[in-house]
Amino acid sequence: MGPDLLQLRTATAEDLQWIHELRHRVYAQELGQHAPDPSGRLRDGLDGDNVYLVAARGTARIGFVSLTPPWLGRYALDKYLTRDELPLLSDDDVFEVRVLTVEPHWRATAAASLLMYAALRWVAARGGRRVVAMGRTELLDLYRAVGLRPVGRTVHSGAVTFEVLTGDVSELTRRAMERHGSTLERLRSAVDWRLDMAFAPRPDGCEHGGASFTAIGTDFRTLRRRHEVVTADVLDAWFPPAPGVRAALAEDPAWAARTSPPAGAEGLLSEIAAARALPADTLAVGAGSSDLIFRAFGRWLTPQSRVLLTDPCYGEYAHVTERVIGCRVDRFPLRREDGWRIDPDRLSAVVGSGRYDLVVVVNPNNPTGRHAPAEELRSLIATAPERTRWWIDEAYLGYVGPAESLAALAATDPRVVVCTSLSKMYALSGMRAAYLVAEPATAAELRRRTPPWQISLPAQLAAVAALRDPAYYGDRWLRTHALRRRLATDLAGLDEAVEVEESVANFLTLTLPPGGPSAAQLVRECRRHDVYLRDLSPLSPRYQGRTVRVAVRDTAENARIVAACRAALDILRPVSESSPAPSAVAVPVAGPAR
Incomplete structure (x- = not known):
């Protein structure tokens, strides 16, 4: 310059x-x-x-x-x-x-x-x-x-x-x-x-992950780069879809590409109902959970609605409620010193005020990675005001266990809706398929407002085949926990000033010491090695600009993540050598239900 x-x-x-x-x-x-x-x-x-x-x-x-x-x-x-x-x-x-x-x-x-x-x-x-x-x-x-x-x-x-x-x-x-x-x-x-954030905000105003695809090439002309870039900034599965999914997509791709799918995804709805032991009339499907969030919230909420979000929380919820609809949004703070867990008594007191039209709970939470026990949530909901609707996002619940789902409650209680993505747990992020569970009248209303052919034929074929192979995915989820623990140990060993916190799902967080380099600087340096991590700073001031989320990848890519972080910290360390350094720790959480 x-x-x-x-x-x-x-x-x-x-x-x-x-x-x-x-x-x-x-x-x-x-x-x-x-x-x-x-x-x-x-x-x-x-x-x-x-x-x-x-x-x-x-x-x-x-x-x-x-x-x-x-x-x-x-x-x-x-x-x-x-x-x-x-x-x-x-x-x-x-x-x-x-x-x-x-x-x-x-x-x-x-x-x-x-x-x-x-x-x-x-x-x-x-x-x-x-x-x-x-x-x-x-x-x-x-x-x-x-x-x-x-x-x-x-x-x-x-x-x-x-x-x-x-x-x-x-x-x-x-x-x-x-x-x-x-x-x-x-x-x-x-x-x-020379500041550590982009000059201009994203055009849509929402802080998404997925910057790694810019390195691969959003014009799809350099897709060979997908083998060179470690996409640990999004929480896509590290494993491939089940063999039955790949077979369904490979059998006749030309036919799947040119053929209109079932207009209401009837076969997919039936398969979800069977796999989850839920009545089909309590289900509505969408092209990913974001589709369902936009559609449902746009129907239920107005600028006069009051919404409670946990903080930190998946950024799509703040974007839709605050920036798209213009709701009055309050935050329920989660605290690092409490292990980022929801305090049920504190949440009950806040919700009990009767102010809220909607309470959103992501469980397990993204980005904190903590899980609130289902029994605690049931008790909270039971004592909450009748006017308050609860939206429970269970996108990563498979890593904990089906017994922790509130889907059965949502199927009968008009105050509760459970949203579940099939993308992350079933290695189908590119397919865009999700569903929600609600009492029949609520589900029917959303089905009426779903455009026909909302989910593509390849996505419907893939989702149905995935739901038919629970053994394959159960094994992959258990393997994810082992990979995450190893990655946490390796990252914690890089620098005694770095704190690593495991989640219950397919990611962990890495927090840099106060007075040292920012999360944005670490992310930038790792990109020089084609390793993409997620800076969590824009999601919440509780991260103080110091925390990075790292998706679990396979053994080889996890090794590249560790190597990139080591190289980045070696370059950035002179910035922080004068600051006090707490002992490094890999913080585990409760293991998965088996």
Whole structure:
């Protein structure tokens, strides 16, 4: 990158000296917010904990913005207002953005706007959902124009009066892209973007996995690359479909490609009913669980609906409820210190308020990998308000055992719906087949709203054949547990500062130490070795930008994952050598039900 490009980066140790000097020149000498200091530098009580993003051109530093994440447990605003006066500071998803400062002779340029945009992207990449800031009262119109809104609190600092402002990250991002997307796209080529997140958000606003397919080639012209790329960023099965599935697809592929399938997937519905011992009239099928989520939620929910999601949770649920439908969404926090498990008493108290139209529980949870016992969930549902519907996502339940399914309850209780994907457990991700279980009237309503021929003929053939071979898949699921345990042990042995947590399913998580490299940096370095992992940071601020999800692959590919992580940590380790290093641990969870 040439020296004429505007560089955006995370502050270095050398940058901090300049930040202190610029802060003094602006806030002590220019604005009179602070008393002048003989050192000519103005330090901050959060220095060393918060994050500074810096704009520079060549050797000239232009400006900076400060970010304080929620996991620090304190904000600059705490100096002015109590948590009772400003309750939003007690929430777990609020990032403070402050002291956006630009050298005087650069203030007429795009530097300040790009720093604001970079701050927004940094917060979104760490799972932030809201920002809070202090804005000078004389610039209030400017802040309103970008989507920030006053909360009704004014604070004074020296000679300066500030309004306390807040904004929703997704709304701020949407407004920025709608109003300034073309300008940002032009500026992209003029910016040396050295931050660890993408310059622009995904067009659909949803954080999916699957970046590995871009390496294979989404135009399908370089499919040979599938043998070179380790796709551990998505939770596709490491094993092939059952022999009967492959035979069904290979018998007459030309016929399967050109022939319309049964319009209502009648044979597939019948096979699911037999395999799961469920009445056929309690079932509805879809082209993957996402199809069912969009269709069902679009029917049941409105912008006035209130929804409770666990946090962290599969990102599709927040996308559909918040961004597509516009529901009022609350989060039920899962805590690392609790092993990411659902506390049934705490959840019961929250749901018992009667506020919620829908509660979503992914069980086993993706991305935490924890399983809530079926008996606990049955008790929760039994005592919950009648008006509250429960959506139980059992995409990975096969790794635990069929006795833990709530499908039988869903077939009779109008408040409960169970959704099950056939993609991950049956090695059919490319086929797109899933089903849900609900009491007959609810299931019939969704079947009426399902387009004919929703599931392709190859997918129906494959799904039916898969359900007819439980022995093959049962063996593969047991083998997955052994592969996962070995992978966890090998990854935990790479670095004593890394924490590895097993799941009950076909993945594990790897968490880097505080003060070290980010999850995004580890993911980026592993891609240099054609190994793709999933950065969980955008899903929740609870991951603090430090956690990566790793899908279990076969023995050879798992070895490549370990080698890539080793190489990446060797490169990134100098970034974190000065930070304290906790002992490495591979954290197991309860084994599968057999």
